[in-house]
Amino acid sequence: MRLGALLWLAVLPYAARAELDPGSQPIGCEQADTQVTLTASAHLDPSCTWTRGVEIVASNVVLDCQGARIAAPDRRYGILIIAPTDVALSNIVVRNCHVEGFLNNLHIEREGFMELAEGVEYEHAFSNIVIEDGTFVNSRGVGIFVDGYVTGVTLRRLHVEGSGSAGIYLEAGSRDNVVEHCTIVNNGYRENGPDGQLFEFSGITVWFWGTGREGLAIDGSRDNRIADNHFEGNSAGAIFLYKNCGEFVNVRPNRWWHRRYGADGNVIERNTIVGEDNGVWVASRMGENTLPMDCSDPAYVSGPLDRVVLDYARDNVVRDNVFQNVGYGVRVEDDRTVVADNEFTGDDPAQQAVVVGTRFRTPVLGLPVSGTTVTGNRASIAENGNPYRWIHGHVDTVFADNEALGRPAGFCEGEQPRTNQFIFVVAFELADPENPPTGPPPVIPPPEPLPPCPLSCASGGPLTRTRIAVRRLATPPGDEGLLFKGQVTAPFPLAPPLDPLAVGIGVRIADAAGVPVLDVHVPGGAYDATTGAGWRAVPARRSWIYRNDGMAPPGGIAAIVVKDRSSHVPGLVRFKITGRRGTFPVEPSALPLEAIVILDPPTAETGQCGRATFATPPARCTATANTVRCR
Numbered sequence: 243m244r245l246g247a248l249l250w251l252a253v254l255p256y257a258a259r260a261e262l263d264p265g266s267q268p269i270g271c272e273q274a275d276t277q278v279t280l281t282a283s284a285h286l287d288p289s290c291t292w293t294r295g296v297e298i299v300a301s302n303v304v305l306d307c308q309g310a311r312i313a314a315p316d317r318r319y320g321i322l323i324i325a326p327t328d329v330a331l332s333n334i335v336v337r338n339c340h341v342e343g344f345l346n347n348l349h350i351e352r353e354g355f356m357e358l359a360e361g362v363e364y365e366h367a368f369s370n371i372v373i374e375d376g377t378f379v380n381s382r383g384v385g386i387f388v389d390g391y392v393t394g395v396t397l398r399r400l401h402v403e404g405s406g407s408a409g410i411y412l413e414a415g416s417r418d419n420v421v422e423h424c425t426i427v428n429n430g431y432r433e434n435g436p437d438g439q440l441f442e443f444s445g446i447t448v449w450f451w452g453t454g455r456e457g458l459a460i461d462g463s464r465d466n467r468i469a470d471n472h473f474e475g476n477s478a479g480a481i482f483l484y485k486n487c488g489e490f491v492n493v494r495p496n497r498w499w500h501r502r503y504g505a506d507g508n509v510i511e512r513n514t515i516v517g518e519d520n521g522v523w524v525a526s527r528m529g530e531n532t533l534p535m536d537c538s539d540p541a542y543v544s545g546p547l548d549r550v551v552l553d554y555a556r557d558n559v560v561r562d563n564v565f566q567n568v569g570y571g572v573r574v575e576d577d578r579t580v581v582a583d584n585e586f587t588g589d590d591p592a593q594q595a596v597v598v599g600t601r602f603r604t605p606v607l608g609l610p611v612s613g614t615t616v617t618g619n620r621a622s623i624a625e626n627g628n629p630y631r632w633i634h635g636h637v638d639t640v641f642a643d644n645e646a647l648g649r650p651a652g653f654c655e656g657e658q659p660r661t662n663q664f665i666f667v668v669a670f671e672l673a674d675p676e677n678p679p680t681g682p683p684p685v686i687p688p689p690e691p692l693p694p695c696p697l698s699c700a701s702g703g704p705l706t707r708t709r710i711a712v713r714r715l716a717t718p719p720g721d722e723g724l725l726f727k728g729q730v731t732a733p734f735p736l737a738p739p740l741d742p743l744a745v746g747i748g749v750r751i752a753d754a755a756g757v758p759v760l761d762v763h764v765p766g767g768a769y770d771a772t773t774g775a776g777w778r779a780v781p782a783r784r785s786w787i788y789r790n791d792g793m794a795p796p797g798g799i800a801a802i803v804v805k806d807r808s809s810h811v812p813g814l815v816r817f818k819i820t821g822r823r824g825t826f827p828v829e830p831s832a833l834p835l836e837a838i839v840i841l842d843p844p845t846a847e848t849g850q851c852g853r854a855t856f857a858t859p860p861a862r863c864t865a866t867a868n869t870v871r872c873r
Contacts, residue, residue: 263304263335286310295344297322301332307339307376320344320378323371327354330366332394339376347378347405351389355415356499358391363415363502369394380404384411385429388463390499391415400424406432408455409476414462414486414501421458422469430455430477434666436683440675443534449673451683452666456482456520462554465507472514479520480568481510483555484527488538498538504554504576514564521568522560525576528553529601530665543602547663550602560584569593569689570659571629575600578613584620591625591691594656595646599633601658610635616653621646628695628844631656644847649738649745652845654695660686695845697748697763699838702851705730710751710835710856710863710872712759712826717868724760724798724821726751726837730852734813737848740841742786742804743768743777748840748851749799749819753832760826762797763843764788784809798824804841815841815850830865835872 266283271290278284278292281300286292288310295317296305305321312320320341325331341347350371355363371394378385378400385405388395390413402409402424409429412419431437434452441448454477460466462485473480483505491498505525515521533549543550554576561582565571571586571594586595596616604610614636621629627646630653632639641653662668669684708728714721726749732740746766751759769776774791788802801820808814817839828835834856842850856863856872863872 262306266304266306280305293317295320295322297324298334298336299324301330301334303333304335304337305339306337309338309340312339312341313343315343317343318345319349320347320381321349323348323350324353325368327352327358327391328366330368331371332369334371336373337375340379341376342379342381344381345383346385346387347381348373348386349389350387350392350395352391355390355392360502363391364393364417367391367393371395372398373400374398375400377401377403378405381406383407383433384409384459386410387413388416388419389413391417393418396420396422397424398422402426402457403428405429405455406435408433408459409457411459412461412463412466415503417464417466419463419466420469421466421471424471426457426471426473426476426480428475429457435477436668438679438683440673440678441534441670447673447675448670449679450670451668453478453519453662453668454666456480456523457518458482460484460505460508460555461486462501462503462505463508464503464505466509468508468510468513470512472516473518474516476518479523480513480515480518481522482520482526483508483522483524483558485554487527487532487535487551487553489532489535491536491538493536500538504556505558506554506556507558509559510561510563511559512562514566515568515571516566517568519569520573521565521571522563523570523573523575524558524560524579525553525555525600526573527551527665528575528603529661531663532665534664534667543606552603565595567593570597571595572597573659574598574611574614575603577611580615581617581619582615583618586619586621586623586629588623588626590688591623592689593623593626593629594631594692595619595621595623595629597631597633597656597659598636598639601634601661604634610637612637613639615640616644617642619644621651622648626691627651628654628692630654631692633658649842650847652695652698652847654698654845656692660689694763694843697750697761697838697840697844699840699846699851699853701849702838702840702846702853703731703849705837705839705852705854708837708854708856708861708873710837710854710870712828712870713868715828715868715870719825719827720823722798722821722824722826724819724824724826726821726839727816727818728839728852728854729807729814729816730839730841731811732813732815732841732851733849734808736806736808736813736850738842740804740806740815740850742766742788742802742841743779746777746843747802747804747817748843749797749838750840751826751835751837753828753835755832757827757832759828759835760797760821760824762799764796764799764802795822795824798822798826817841828865828870830870833863833865833870833872834861835863835870837872
């Protein structure tokens with residue numbers, strides 16, 4: 243058991259000394275081996291272990307376990323709160339309980355909910371059910387299960403650890419629940435877990451190794467608040483939002499029911515998420531191959547070994563959370579998600595803060611993820627200045643005021659995170675049930691760091707007094723010369739301060755067809771006399787000088803001078819870029835040229851960049867067989 247669980251257990255005796263609810267009746271150890279059914283408030287004798295569980299079937303009940311241990315290795319429910327769908331339970335409190343070993347350590351159910359007709363699901367709703375100050379560990383399945391159409395549950399100051407499946411599960415149709423100040427760690431390693439298990443599919447037995455399950459599953463559950471919790475070490479990730487696809491409609495028809503709603507309108511705020519592969523994954527099944535799940539939802543991608551259905555998780559808010567060493571902080575695969583004011587830290591450059599996009603819905607249906615808002619986030623992931631990425635396209639995205647490594651950061655294309663052949667399945671093989679595979683599970687290679695964003699200048703101003711000259715075009719490639727100079731007026735005051743020595747500069751020159759003549763990020767770094775390359779700062783002149791005497795300078799750029807002339811004109815920056823022994827291919831028929839200079843590479847969210855098109859008189863480009871000039 244982790245230290246966090248031990249510390250939590252140590253607190254329980256003190257919590258148990260709190261004043262008991264008025265009218266609470268004692269239940270002695272003579273009933274410890276029988277199921278206890280409560281219709282009125284009661285408290286357990288903590289000196290014994292309760293092996294048959296406790297059932298609450300009426301409103302206005304307080305169960306105070308006083309730190310008692312409720313444990314059994316083969317029973318279904320440790321604590322069950324249940325009533326028929328025509329009975330509205332309310333005002334129930336369960337506190338100071340230590341529950342372990344059941345299929346569900348805690349289960350809250352409206353009996354018969356699968357038969358509820360659309361439009362009447364919330365008649366006789368549950369309300370004001372509070373579970374607080376307890377530990378729920380080592381369940382065989384889900385640790386705490388809030389079942390279909392259950393409302394008004396608060397899970398508060400709980401420790402949930404070692405669940406075989408998800409630590410906490412909010413079932414389809416449940417809504418208006420709260421999970422707050424809980425510790426949810428090390429769950430999900432049994433169901434579809436990485437150690438492997440047998441699975442029957444279409445009469446074939448396979449052994450598969452899987453991703454396991456997440457700390458908190460929000461499955462078609464709406465309008466919940468997930469706040470101030472700690473997630474760490476869960477098998478697949480921290481918080482997944484999705485809609486069950488109607489699984490096992492043919493294989494298990496007696497357990498199938500229609501899931502009507504997506505995982506919409508949830509607020510996830512002020513949580514700390516540590517060391518997970520995935521932090522918060524919105525519409526986590528949008529791009530998954532659910533063929534083995536025998537879903538009733540219609541497929542829009544199908545084939546002999548493929549079945550992909552739409553997932554639904556819209557209008558969710560992920561704000562003010564802290565992500566520490568998380569592979570993918572926030573993944574967004576459905577519409578109108580707000581990702582705001584989160585903090586991402588990490589020591590692996592391959593970690594990413596935000597990834598927006600979905601791999602099948604966009605190309606197949608022409609429906610890219612839309613309406614995402616990404617604002618005010620801060621990332622300090624080692625060597626990763628571009629941790630905010632989109633994949634497969636996006637529309638109507640608001641991206642503003644996000645930082646990485648202390649500087650304004652851009653939003654550019656990334657790469658699809660690792661995908662599995664089937665949902666949950668990392669690897670599989672045909673199996674003999676009598677002879678399961680031996681040896682360690684497959685090793686999944688970690689993702690590689692992504693390249694920086696392409697150079698771009700979306701928010702800068704025009705370059706003025708601009709000159710470009712490319713010489714020696716008539717000779718063999720590799721000995722051309724380049725001169726590019728001009729000036730730009732950037733937003734003043736310059737924020738962050740201009741500093742080519744720290745970040746370098748970016749230069750892109752392209753012809754009229756968009757074919758690059760030069761596309762290079764000259765990196766920062768102080769001048770090194772050994773290599774003959776790097777930057778020198780001249781503070782008294784507000785100037786920076788780059789020199790590269792090597793045989794292969796980046797992009798053929800051998801010298802750069804940048805001057806901050808804000809003392810004369812606020813925000814004015816002049817530059818001169820010289821290339822020698824380079825290859826700068828220009829076709830005279832492809833004029834005019836277009837050029838950008840990025841003083842805050844690669845995307846200059848600060849506006850510290852400029853563009854020249856040479857397409858509007860009096861600007862123009864001229865060419866001879868040997869030289870192109872633009873001015």
